[in-house]
Amino acid sequence: MPILQRFLSKLKGLSKDQFWRNAGNLFSGAAIGQALPILIFPLLTRIYPKVMFDVYFIYSGIILLTKIIATLQYQFALLIPKKDSDARSLLVINGGISVLVSFFLTILIFSIAPWISQFIESKELIDWLYYIPLSTFFLGIFECFMYYLNRLKKYSLITYGRVSKGLILVITQTAFGLTGFTIDGLLYGLLLAQGISAALMVIFTIKSDPKCFVYTRGNIGDLLRKYKDMPLYNTLISFTNNLSNQLPVFMLTNFYGSGASGDFGMANKIVNTPMGMIANSVGQVYYKEINEIMHSKRDLRAFTNRLYRNMFRIGLSPFTVLIFAAPWIFSWLLSDEYVTTGYMTQLLVPFYFISFMNNPATGLLTMLNRQKAGALYQLALLAGRIIALGTGVYYFDNVLVTIGLFSGVSLLFNAYLYLYLIKLAGNPPRTYHG
Structure with missing residues (x-):
C-alpha cells in the first residue's frame, strides 16, 4: 500500500x-475530440457494415501518410524563431505548401486512379481515393495553424478546435448512417469534420494575432534555407x-x-x-x-x-x-x-x-x-x-x-x-x- x-x-x-x-x-481537448468518435463506435458498428470500416481504416492509413507531406513538416519550425515576424513568414510558407501539395496530389490521383482500379477489388475504396487531396489540405491547414497557436500558448483555442472536430465527426457520421448513407457516410462525416476544424483554427489564429499573415517577402528564402x-x-x-x-x-x-x-x-x-x-x-x-x-x-x-x-x-x-x-x-x-x-x-x-x-x-x-x-x-x-x-x-x-x-x-x-x-x-x- x-x-x-x-x-x-x-x-x-x-x-x-x-x-x-x-x-x-x-x-483535455484532444481527449474529448477523440473520445467522442471512439465512444460512438458501438453505435456506428451497428449502423455501418464491417466492410466499410475496413475501407475507412485503409483510407485513414493513406491520409496519415499524405498528411506528412501536406506542409513538408515546416510546421515544427513555427516554434523556434525568437522574432514573431519570422514565425509569421513561416506560417505563410506552411499555408502555401499545403495548397501546392494538394494541387499536385489531385493531378496525381486523377492520373493513376484508373490504373490502380485494376488491382483493387473494392469499388468503394477506389471512389474514396479522389478525396485524398481534400483531406490532405484540411489536415495540413489544421496542423500549421495549431502549431502557430501553440507558439502563442493559446492552448484553450487548440482545445476548442479539437473538441469541435470530434463533435462534428460524431454528429455527421451518425446522421449520415441513420439516413441511409451506409456506404459513404463515414467518409462524408470525416471530410466535414476536417474542413470545419481547419477553418476554426484559421479563425482562432486571426483573432489571436491579427497580423499573422503579415510577412516580409525577403525572409521567405532565408527561412526556407535555414530550416531546410x-x-x-x-x-x-x-x-x-x-x-x-x-x-x-x-x-x-x-x-x-x-x-x-x-x-x-x-x-x-x-x-x-x-x-x-x-x-x-x-x-x-x-x-x-x-x-x-x-x-x-x-x-x-x-x-x-x-x-x-x-x-x-x-x-x-x-x-x-x-x-x-x-x-x-x-x-x-x-x-x-x-x-x-x-x-x-x-x-x-x-x-x-x-x-x-x-x-x-x-x-x-x-x-x-x-x-x-x-x-x-x-x-x-x-x-x-x-x-x-x-x-x-x-x-x-x-x-x-x-x-x-x-x-x-x-x-x-x-x-x-x-x-x-x-x-x-x-x-x-x-x-x-x-
Missing part, C-alpha cells in the same frame, strides 16, 4: 506543475514512421483480407489513439519547453528524465488492464465480431507502452537538429518491420503470429530510441539555439 500511495501522490503532483497543466489543457533539414529529414522521418505503422493495414489486406486489416485498424483506433492523444499533447508542450530550456541553458537531461518517469506512471494502469482483458473489452464494447481485435491488442500493448513513453521526447530530434539520425532510425525500423511481417506471413501464415513479430521488432527499436534520446538530452547541440 505505501508503494501505491506514493505512486498516486506522484500522479497528483503533476497537476501542480505548469508544464503538465499546459499539457493537460491540450490533452525539416522537409529533407522530418518529412522522411514522419512519412517512414507512418508508413511502417500502417504496414500491417496494407500487408494484412493483401494476405489475409480486409477483415484482418480492419481488426488492426480498430485496435489502433481504440487503444493507440487515446494514448497517443496524451503523448502528443505532452509532446507539443515539450517542443516549446525544449526551446526555452536551450535558450536559458537549463538541464535538459534532468527535465527529460522526469518526463519519462511521469509518462510511465500515466500509462502503466491502462496498458496493464489491456494486456490482460483486451479480448473481453472489445467483445463487450463492440460485438463478438471484434474479439480478434482484442487478441491483436494484447500482442501490441508492450510496443504501444514504450512508444507512448518515447513519443513526447522525439521532439528532441527536430528541435536539436538531429533529423538525419531520426531518418536513419525510421528507415531501419521500416526494414525491420517488413522482415517481421514477411516472416509471419511466409513462414507461419498466421495473422496473430505476424502481429506478434511486428510488435516485438517495434519494441526492440523503441528501447534503442529511448537510450539514444536520453543520451542526446545529456549533450544537446545548439544548431538552432546558438
Whole structure:
C-alpha cells in the first residue's frame, strides 16, 4: 500500500506543475475530440457494415501518410524563431505548401486512379481515393495553424478546435448512417469534420494575432534555407514512421483480407489513439519547453528524465488492464465480431507502452537538429518491420503470429530510441539555439 500511495501522490503532483497543466489543457481537448468518435463506435458498428470500416481504416492509413507531406513538416519550425515576424513568414510558407501539395496530389490521383482500379477489388475504396487531396489540405491547414497557436500558448483555442472536430465527426457520421448513407457516410462525416476544424483554427489564429499573415517577402528564402533539414529529414522521418505503422493495414489486406486489416485498424483506433492523444499533447508542450530550456541553458537531461518517469506512471494502469482483458473489452464494447481485435491488442500493448513513453521526447530530434539520425532510425525500423511481417506471413501464415513479430521488432527499436534520446538530452547541440 505505501508503494501505491506514493505512486498516486506522484500522479497528483503533476497537476501542480505548469508544464503538465499546459499539457493537460491540450490533452483535455484532444481527449474529448477523440473520445467522442471512439465512444460512438458501438453505435456506428451497428449502423455501418464491417466492410466499410475496413475501407475507412485503409483510407485513414493513406491520409496519415499524405498528411506528412501536406506542409513538408515546416510546421515544427513555427516554434523556434525568437522574432514573431519570422514565425509569421513561416506560417505563410506552411499555408502555401499545403495548397501546392494538394494541387499536385489531385493531378496525381486523377492520373493513376484508373490504373490502380485494376488491382483493387473494392469499388468503394477506389471512389474514396479522389478525396485524398481534400483531406490532405484540411489536415495540413489544421496542423500549421495549431502549431502557430501553440507558439502563442493559446492552448484553450487548440482545445476548442479539437473538441469541435470530434463533435462534428460524431454528429455527421451518425446522421449520415441513420439516413441511409451506409456506404459513404463515414467518409462524408470525416471530410466535414476536417474542413470545419481547419477553418476554426484559421479563425482562432486571426483573432489571436491579427497580423499573422503579415510577412516580409525577403525572409521567405532565408527561412526556407535555414530550416531546410525539416522537409529533407522530418518529412522522411514522419512519412517512414507512418508508413511502417500502417504496414500491417496494407500487408494484412493483401494476405489475409480486409477483415484482418480492419481488426488492426480498430485496435489502433481504440487503444493507440487515446494514448497517443496524451503523448502528443505532452509532446507539443515539450517542443516549446525544449526551446526555452536551450535558450536559458537549463538541464535538459534532468527535465527529460522526469518526463519519462511521469509518462510511465500515466500509462502503466491502462496498458496493464489491456494486456490482460483486451479480448473481453472489445467483445463487450463492440460485438463478438471484434474479439480478434482484442487478441491483436494484447500482442501490441508492450510496443504501444514504450512508444507512448518515447513519443513526447522525439521532439528532441527536430528541435536539436538531429533529423538525419531520426531518418536513419525510421528507415531501419521500416526494414525491420517488413522482415517481421514477411516472416509471419511466409513462414507461419498466421495473422496473430505476424502481429506478434511486428510488435516485438517495434519494441526492440523503441528501447534503442529511448537510450539514444536520453543520451542526446545529456549533450544537446545548439544548431538552432546558438
